[in-house]
Amino acid sequence: MKRRRPVSVVLAALLAATVTSACVSETAGGGAGVPGGPAKPAAGQQGEAAAPQAGPARALDTYAEALKRKQAARAVAAKKWGLAKTPLAAPEPPKVKPRITTRKGFEVRDDEGLPPVFTTVPTKEKIVFLTMDDGAEKDPALLRMMTELDIPYSAFLSDYVINDDYGYFRQMQKRGVVISNHTLNHRYLPGLSYAEQKREICGQQEKILKQYGKRPTLFRPPYGNYNRDTLVVARTCGITAVPLWSAEAFADHMEWREWDRDLHPGDIVLTHFRGKGDWKGTMPDMIRTVMKTITDKGYAVAKLEDYV
Template sequence: MQKDQFFTRRRMLLAGAAAVGAAGTAGVVLAGGTEETARIPAAPAPGPQARQALKPSAFRLQPLTGYGPPRPAPRKLKVRTEPILKISGRGRHMMLTFDDGPNPEYTPHILDTLARYDVRAMFFLCGECVVDNRELVARMADEGHVVGNHTWTHPLLTTLNRRQIRDEMERTSDAIEDSYGERPQWFRAPYGAWNRAAFQLGAEMGMEPMAWTVDTTDWMTPGTSTIIDRVESGAAPGVVVLSHDAGGDRSQTVHAIREWLPHLLDSGYHMTVPRRRT
């Protein structure tokens, strides 16, 4: 499926996600529709925008999935019933997340802006985009960003059976490992539509479910100024910001981050990413 079709499809699916999920499966949680239930431990930021975690070119030191030693079993996680919405930690820390990519037209510009201000972010990647843009995933590894699993084809999970959900998630984790060097430890359900199977399978694969606090609504292309206003007005300690680097025309997102990111940094906010589990 072409990623530029998400713009129209997303509007229709978001409107029906809650109803479809309730009819098709018990225990559906729409991200943003519940109160905060858990927080992500943020990586410490000892300097203005300290970079830690992955070393440059770390992904190149890892064997390809099919040729390396047997993969260790993923760490067993507690099965959550709601996604994580905020990050923990003291001070004015926020986290930036980008969904649906990578995209060769927009992702490089976002990475350039993050590099300019020495900021790390999280990218929730779709498997079919990963295999077409491996060099961008490798760049994310090089520059210390954290990547998460956003399924292979960006389906509405509440319409799939357990086997289909597992396939969407496993294929994507395999593709990410081949390009990034590590399997993802975070998962985000497309459209923010969760069900018990997604929570259970994610935990089995060693991935925590992450949602968001502030939605820029950039997928609606509301205008660059509107995106800037949503981020700046929603800024607060612990906030997780949702943006998109694919799935449609993301030129407004590219222009907006060039404005709101330096503004937030000048306001004393620090952008962080989660600590990696070992």
């Protein structure tokens, strides 16, 4: 399993590399007063201009400084929003997305070519993915908090609870959140006919296209329940993957799918847009709870759509 180096270690390594490079250049080319090196300029003459820093070295320095500034800003935001620890920085996303397959035990008959159903993304990195369902609670504090903390998350929305304020999720989308499909009315899909499922899934595709400008490629069935018709319909509507979850976050506790009650690389974490009327706390309370768990266990939050 790869371990990310702290920013301070990366900066130290970059500095050492830069100093070593400079020393080697002076020794190899000779210095002023050294046989084989350039002669000192005569009085009144200007010496040669110093060569600019090499492109790759400068790029590394710039990247390291950007990481340092970003993490410093995150530390300030973490203190402001009452997080126990500063969230860890996620690694750069892969240039090629991993191949996603259906989790064992989650298959349907004749599922070749159907969207895969999974709870974990294949990766060796200590990252997890935060996803939020439904859309009933529209807390402006959540938008500010997640923006200032720079924590990525994904939204799986049902029209019946968002149609009173599409604008809230439009603000979320402008902040980089991808809007995905959670059906029109959050019904139990295996109990519906093929035509009814098509209305629920494909109907929400069209709603999201109209309101947010793009049809989703990710779909999460309500309650995590589905059958073969669900996946066939989803495919016909443009869905390519069906992410479920490995853990669920509430305002005051976590719940787990796996027997070891722990996080694993690539786990998908579910939570909901809910407030005090539904659970013991607010959306910011939930973020504090889930981020304490994630950070304490040495994980960072990455963006699901960078991997799926």
